[in-house]
Amino acid sequence: MSDENTTNTRLRPAGKRQITGAEQGRTDRVASSRATDDADARGSRGPVAYVSSVGREMKKVIWPTGREMVSSVIITVIFLVIMVALCASVDFLTHEGVEFIFGF
Structure with a gap:
């Protein structure tokens, strides 16, 4: 039974926004990073901000x-x-x- 569970977890993605090494159930770091991303997107405009936001989004992609x-x-x-x-x-x-x- 444990072999089936490990096989299924290996084939499934862990999640796009999972923080490496974070404890289960803790969302304060995720919420603060989202707030920072939103503030960056609203506060600065231009090609540099666009390229950096594209880079951040590309890191979230599950290839x-x-x-x-x-x-x-x-x-x-x-x-x-x-x-x-x-x-x-x-x-x-x-x-x-x-x-x-x-x-x-």
């Missing part, structure tokens, strides 16, 4: 693993091949139908 990327690419390519085949077959059948009806 996919290599295996997830490969599976997503394979699924996307398979879907595209199916859709192209579907569109091509509808186009071909429409062309044949118009030729049959109008004799072009």
Whole structure:
């Protein structure tokens, strides 16, 4: 039973805004960091503030693993091949139908 729990926790992300080494249930540091971020966003404007806020947001992103990327690419390519085949077959059948009806 413990092996199943450790496997599930390894596959799931821990959270975007989790503070490393923080105790469970403590939110005072998280709340103060959010307040600072909000104050920075309201107080300073310009390209420097924009670039720094983009950097902060990029650190919060949970990036996919290599295996997830490969599976997503394979699924996307398979879907595209199916859709192209579907569109091509509808186009071909429409062309044949118009030729049959109008004799072009």
